[in-house]
Each structure stands twice: as structure tokens, then as C-alpha cells.
Amino acid sequence: MPRLIVCLAVALLLAACGQPGASRPTPPPLVTPATSVVPAGATPAAGTRRIVVMTHDSFSVSEEVLAGFTARSGISVEFLKAGDAGTTLNQAILSKNAPLADVLFGVDNTFLSRALAADILTPYASPVLANLPDDLKLDPENRLLPVDFGYVVINYDKAALAAAGLTPPTDLRDLTLPAWKGKLVVQHPATSSPGLAFLLATISHFGETGPYTWREFWRDLRANEVLVTQGWSEAYYTHFSGSSGAGAYPLVVSYTTSPAAEVFFSEGRLSEPPTGNLLVPGGSFRQIEFVGILRGARDEAAAREFVDFMLQPEFQADIPLQMFVYPANPRAPLPDVFLRFAELPPEPADLAPDLIEQRRDQWIAEWTEIVLR
Amino acid sequence: MRALDLSPGRVGGARRALLRAGQGAALALPVAFLALFFFYPLFAIARLSFADGMAGVLETLGTRYYWRALAFTTAQAALSTALTLALGLPGAYVFARYEFPGKALLRAVAGVPFVMPTVVVAVAFGALLGPRGLINQALQALFGPATPPIRPGGLQAVLLAHVFYNYTVILRLVGGFWANLDPRLEQAAAMLGASRLHVLLRVTLPLLAPAIGAAALLVFIFTFTSFGVMVILGGPRLATLEVEIYRQTAQALRLDVAATLALIQLVCTLGLSLVYTRLAARAVTPLELQPRSYTARPPRTRREKVLVGAAMLLITVLLGAPLAALALRSVLAPGPGAPRVTLAAYLALGQNLTGSAFFVPPTAAIANSLRIAATTTLLALSIGVPAAYLLARRPTPPRPGAPLPEKRLAVIALLDALFMLPLGTSAVTLGLGYMVALSVPGLGGLRTSPWLIPVLHTLVALPFVIRALAPVLRARSPRQREAAALLGASPARAWLRVEVPQIAPALATGAVFAFTVSLGEFGATLLLARPEAPTLPVMIFRFLGQPGALNYGQALALATILMLVTAASFLLLERLRPPGGEF
Secondary structure, three states: OHHHHHHHHHHHHHHHHOOOOOOOOOOOOOOOOOOOOOOOOOOHHHOOEEEEEEEOOOOOOEHHHHHHHHHHHOEEEEEEEOOOHHHHHHHHHHOOOOOOOOEEEEEEOOOHHHHHHOOOEEOOOOHHHHHOOHHHOOOOOOOOEEEEEEEEEEEEEHHHHHHOOOOOOOOHHHHHOHHHOOOEEEEOOOOOHHHHHHHHHHHHHHOOOOOOOHHHHHHHHHHOOOEEEOOHHHHHHHHEOOOOOOOOEOEEEEEOOHHHHHHHOOOOOOOOOOEEEEOOOOOOEEEEEEEEEEOOOOOHHHHHHHHHHHHOHHHHHHHHHHHOOEEOOOOOOOOHHHHHHOOOOOOOEOOOHHHHHHHHHHHHHHHHHHHOO | OOOOOOOHHHOOHHHHHHHHHHHHHHHHHHHHHHHHHHHHHHHHHHHHHOOOOOHHHHHHHOOHHHHHHHHHHHHHHHHHHHHHHHHHHHHHHHHHHEOOOOHHHHHHHHHHHHHOOHHHHHHHHHHHHOOOOHHHHHHHHHHOOOOOOOOOOHHHHHHHHHHHHHHHHHHHHHHHHHHOOOHHHHHHHHHOOOOHHHHHHHHHHHHHHHHHHHHHHHHHHHHHOOOHHHHHHHOOOOOOHHHHHHHHHHHOOOHHHHHHHHHHHHHHHHHHHHHHHHHHHHOOOOEOOOOHHHHOEOOOOHHHHHHHHHHHHHHHHHHHHHHHHHHHHHOEOOOOOOOOEOOHHHHHHOOOOOOEOOOOOHHHHHHHHHHHHHHHHHHHHHHHHHHHHHHHOOOOOOOOOOOOOHHHHHHHHHHHHHHHHHHHOOHHHHHHHHHHHHOOOOOHHHHHOOOHHHHHHHHHHHHHHHHHHHHHHHHEOHHHHHHHHHOOOOHHHHHHHHHHHHHHHHHHHHHHHHHHHHHHOOHHHHHHOOOOOOOHHHHHHHHOOOOOHHHHHHHHHHHHHHHHHHHHHHHHHHHOOOOOOOO
16 A cells, blocks of 8 residues: 555656656655756856846746847846745845845735835836836836736636526626625735735725715625635635636636636637626726836846846737736737737726825725624 | 763763763754744844834734734634544554554555645645535435535634644654553553553553643644634634734734734743643653554454544544545546546646746656755754753752752753744744845845755754654663663663664654655745745645636646655655664
């Protein structure tokens, strides 16, 4: 029996390597694998200039695109991934006296004001900015430059709704009706960025004053048995019925690009997404991600070159399939799966970053009181 | 007879000085390690957190919610510990006293949950107990209720998961000690007319007390700082202090509040450890430890067979079934229709489908995980063993008959408790502490050092090594070594041939836990791992961060690989036996 486990381990490992029956000895030896500080593909030989980019776990770029940058500029790029977007920014703020990196990527509009107030970034008016839409540029001093954006919305499970004889709601308030009791999963806004984005969308839509504010909406959602999870992964994979995790809830807070990702990551099994976007008025929030040069960067010129590169069409065109968000530069072409299945919500919520930074903690505290206590 | 007793009266002056120097060095290493890699980063983050004054401390202490969170944290940890003990002790007894087929494998399986990332365990529990899980589907098919009959949620799910995770701590720590306990003590009591219950309560449990206490302490601290289980299985309404620390640090950047809560957590851990070490120092009974081949035998009577069968069943159902459900899901094709077995997810792991610069082949992640775990194990043993020796030293009165030196006892108890602290420290606090401590100019290079993560893991592994060794070291009787010396063995030889075999099982237990802690650690690793050198749990987390069947499938495939790698490592580690003894 013990031998069986070892055999199984080796067999699955071989399958995972994609070369069943290969004569390569497995399991691997207990030595450091040959990892360089630069991701494979980039050739550090091209020059001695080196920059460090601090970013969050979800960041990705094609090997090829990155290698192209290094080959052209002679700058090798090292990445420092420091947890989720909030944790990453906080690390950058905490280490501002001896910056760990030259460039910071991944600050979004909900954290923009905090990053600017912490005075960790240095302005850079990139020439490429001229090609970007003005509504994405939220910092007039150009300390943070927009790179990509995406929309947080509710995804629904097409098959589950059809089986229950339901048609997707047309208004956010429909979600408080008995037909939608126990059907929606959301994330805790204190620990999840889509969770916060959705809360902000409802605040923007229902407002803070009047007979029916966002507070009443959430009170009604609670009465209608909304499920709250800590993060996106549990919400989507454990509780949402439209994902491979096959949970019990047909509605989940996710992104407008998630249905496209379901098709893309189905290995050709799906030609249509199993899920749809609930594009109701006020039901979406636009997250914009920014890049900035950290104060005290060792090689500011190289950092500038990298920021330019991130805004130019080559990198921008790489964004959709690497991170499943939209490129900020409209000159970058969108991949087919985006054109067909990713949708742009008609009227996303609009809240000023300053207001978000000012009120976020209080809103989250109130939300926690209303929904969880 | 050579001087074996280390009491000052019997050792010559020069030798005493040498011994003192050796002891000093042995003590300096662990203490320096703790000071440099634990207290310094903690101090760095605390200083930064309270840079703007202490208003946050007062604010936090004045918030009733946090006191309620502390009460809940303590209550659930106590409940979890009691439940784990209740289920684990019978298992420990069976593994200590009986030989049966599949024993090594079952013991390995019982240890696998300890390394599994919570988000994957949630998937496993969901596959088994969820509304659309196997059990509910079976119940609905059999009895036909329209809604799923089983809906474990909140606290029940948390307690179940805590037992799932920590069963192995009781099994190995208590079972390992129990296996070397001389059964003749119990037999003698029975012979003298004691009932079975009486023997258990008056002989066995008191002898086991140090090991049970050590295991219970570890489980309590582990569940006291529970994070993943809480947030994923417990739902958002249940929040331990650890959860609040994460919320305040990662999102709100209220470092002063977070640091206050982290300090409260530390004080609780310290207090509890102090109480434990004081009690443990009093509960010492010198014992003639016996080899396992002597204490364990196949079950003979029907009662014994039922007992062994029940323990096997419990491990299989409680620990094995969720893991099996997970492995099964990893090889089932997604989508509706009849279930179909496929290795697609495994095959996809080896391919860089999106051409990402951050692609890491699964073999590299396995190698990273194993390399870090092996380094951690070596570090933890080479620091933990000297530490355990010093902490376990029986205090000797200055003169025969004089009272024990209370002051020195207190120092040792304090040191002992200090080594437990890393276990009670929030991963995000320590991770940020490292980041701040390393952002001093000149130290930045350490941030990418391959030693960083093993050092961090060693901090968490040390309490396990020390707790596994201390009860054995305290219980060992000097008589066997004295006998060896009488027969002409030098002290070094007596140590190697008599003592090492005696402590070898505890060493192995410590090594297994150091290895396990490292394989499974996630919170701090995520903050500090280099992106091109992720561990398996970090890779699993990455896949679960994107929608799509293939990402989900690859996460489950990697989780299954993690399971198998863990089980295989345990089986290999258990084969390692020191020369000269078969304890």
C-alpha cells in the first residue's frame, strides 16, 4: 500500500510533466531548481540595467512580450509579488524609506487616494498618456497612470436559472424579492476587492439619503438570505453553481470577463459561456488599475521606460488573456473571446476616489453591522 | 564510575567550565535565532505600528467587539482542542499498542490534512458534505427530500475542520510517547486488582500527562490563531483575532489596531505556555522507556480488534474521505453528463497555455516545496534539539535536600514559553515584520534570499520539535546511561548508543512536523515567496484566483499532487531510523 502511494505520486507527476513514460528521473532532487531572478525568457545578458516591479498575485505578462522589452531596452525586470492588491500597496507604503522596488503596479481606484496621500510615488507624464482616454486618468499629477480596467458585476448560472424557470433580474432591487431568496453570493468588502467594488456600486446606485438607501437594500438582501464569503475564490468555486465547483447559488459577484474566461479555460469544450453577466442599472463598478514609479527608485530612467512599455499597444494587447481585464489603451486590439463574450456594462457606478478613501472604513463598518451582526 | 550526573557536586572544575561553555553555546544558538528572526521583525513592525502614538491601543481595548472576538477565539479553540483530544486519544492508544496492516499508511494519511490549504479543504468538504455533495446526493436519492438534509455551517464546520487538521498532532505526539511507555506498569496495576478504568485514570493518563499536555497546547494555539478555516468554512460572521488582524492590516492599514490585537494574541499564547511549562515541570516522572517492538502487538481479543477497527474507520472516514473526494474530483471531467475520468488537468499543468512569464512547471513547485521543507527540517532540528535539551533539564538543588532554585526554574519556563510564541503569531504580522525589518538599507538583498522562507517556517516548526522532544527528555531515566557507563562506555558512546535510540522516535516526530508545517505554510509564504519560486500551496492559490474549469481543475490536480507528495514523504521519513536502535 505505501508503495502504491509512491507509484501514484510518480505517475501523476509524470502526467503533469506532459511526458508520460519519459526516462527523466522523478521525483526531482532536493536541490534548488535553476531559477534566475528574472523570469525565463528575459535575457539579463542584454544589459546591466535592472528594475524591480512590485505587484500583486494576479499580475501576469507573456514571456515573449517581456523578453521583447528586455531585448530592446537592455533592462531586465524582476517582479516582487506581495499578496493581494491591498497588501501590496500597504507593503509599498511601509517600506517607503527604503523602497523594495522601482515600479508599483496594481493600485486600483479604490486605493488610489491612499497611495497618493502616502506620498510614495513620483510623477511621470508618459508620452503614451496622450493615447489613453481621459476618463481613466484619475491623478492630474500623473503619479499613477491607468493600465487596465475591468467591471465587477453579478454573474448568473444560465442553466440553473432556466431549470428554476427564472429570467435574470432586470433591476438590482429584484434581488430582494422572494424569487431570489438564497440565490446570491457576495464577498466581504473588507477582505475582497470585488466585494468592495460591489458595495460601492450599490452605494452609488441607491445613494446615502432618501427613503431607500444602500443600507435598506442590504438589509433586504440579508433578509433574502444573501451569502457572504471572505474572498472571490470561495464565492466563485465553492458556492456558485455556474463554476466547476458546482455550488448551490446561481448568482455571484464576479467580473464581466468571467464568462469569457469560462470559455477560454474550457479547452474547447464550451463554445458558449455557461454564465452570463447581469447588466442591470447600477449593478457594476469599474475598477481601474494603475502603475506608478516609486520615490527613491534606483534607476528612474529605466522605470520610466518600463511604464511607457506597459502603456504601449504590445503590452496592452497582452493584458486581456493574461489578466482578463481590458487594456486602457484603445489602440490595443482585443482578442476574439473578449469581443464575443465580454460585455461592457451600460452605466457603471461612479464614485470619486477621494470619497472612497474618506468613507471606505465607515461604509464597511456599517455594512458589517447591517449584513453580519 | 565516570561522572555522568551533571550536578555540580560531582563534576570537576575544568570539566564543569567546559560543560558550562557547551551549554552556553547550545542555549545561545536557539535564543539568537529567536531574537534575530522573530523578535527583531516583530519589534520592527510594532515600532512602526505605534509610531503615531498609542491611541490605537486604547481605541482597540475600548471596543467591545474585540473582546467578544477574543472570547469567541478562546471558546472555539478550547472546544476544538477538547474534540480533537476526544477523537485523537483512542487513535493514539491503538497506534501505540497494536500492530496491524496498513498502520504506516494510515498514519501518513492522518498527517496529510495538516498541509492542505484551507481553500482546497473547503472544496473537499463541499464535495462530500456540501448541498450538492456525495452524502447529500445519496441521502436525497435514498429518502427523497427535496432540499439537502445536511447543511453543516458555521461553528460545526469549523470544529470538524479543526479536528480534521489537528488529529495527527494527537496521534503522533501522544501516540509516539505512549508507544515507548512500559506496559508492565499498567499490567502490574491490573495484577494488583485495579479495574480497567482505574488503571487508565491512575496510571496511564498521569504518565501520559506531559505528552497530552504538549499536544493539547499545540492544538489550542493552532486553533486559537485559526485563519483559513475560519474565513472559508466558518463564514464571515465568525471572526477570530487572527481574522481581524488580517482585515486591519491588509485592507484597512490600521496597523496600530492590528498590532494591538497581535499583542493580545501573543500575551495569551505566552500566558498559556507559561502555565503549561510550570505544570509540565512538576509532572515529570522518570521512566524506563521501552522499544516499540516490545510495547506493540497485534490485536488478539475481539474487543481489541473492534477498537483497532474503529480507529481505522475513523481515520478513513473523517480524514481519508474528504481527501479521496478531492482526488476524485481532480480526475473527473468537468461539465454535465456521465462522469468521465480524465487527466486533462494534470496534463495542462505542464503546459504554459497563456505563455505567461510567471509560468512554473509543477515539478519546479514540488521541488521548491520539498527543498524548503527539507531545509526547514534540518534547521528546526539543529536549533530545536539543543533548545529542547536545555529546556528539559531537570533542575538540581544546589545541595542535596535544598529547595529547587526557583529563579532558574522560572527562567527556563519563560524561555520554553518564548519558543512557543511564533506559533501564536499572526502570519500577516510576521510577514509584514520581515518586510519592514528587511527594508533597512543594506538588508534588502535578504528579501530574495532562498533562506528567508525556510527560516520563517523554522520559527513555526520549532515549537513542534521542542514539544515532541521535551516529554521524552524529561522522562528519560539516567539509570540506563549509568548502566552503560558501568559497563565501560564513554559518555559520548553511552549517549549515542543508549540515549539517541531512546529519543529517536521523538526526533522523528519533530522532523515530520517540521517538514509538514513547512509544506503547508501559506500565509507568510505568499507575502515573501519569490514569484518564480512558488510553493505548491501558493500555486494552488494562484489557480483558484481565476475563473474557468481548467484553472479549477489544475488547482485540484496540484492539491492531489501535494497530498501524494506529503504522504510519500511521511512514509519515507518513517523509514529513517537511527543506527543501533529500534525504538
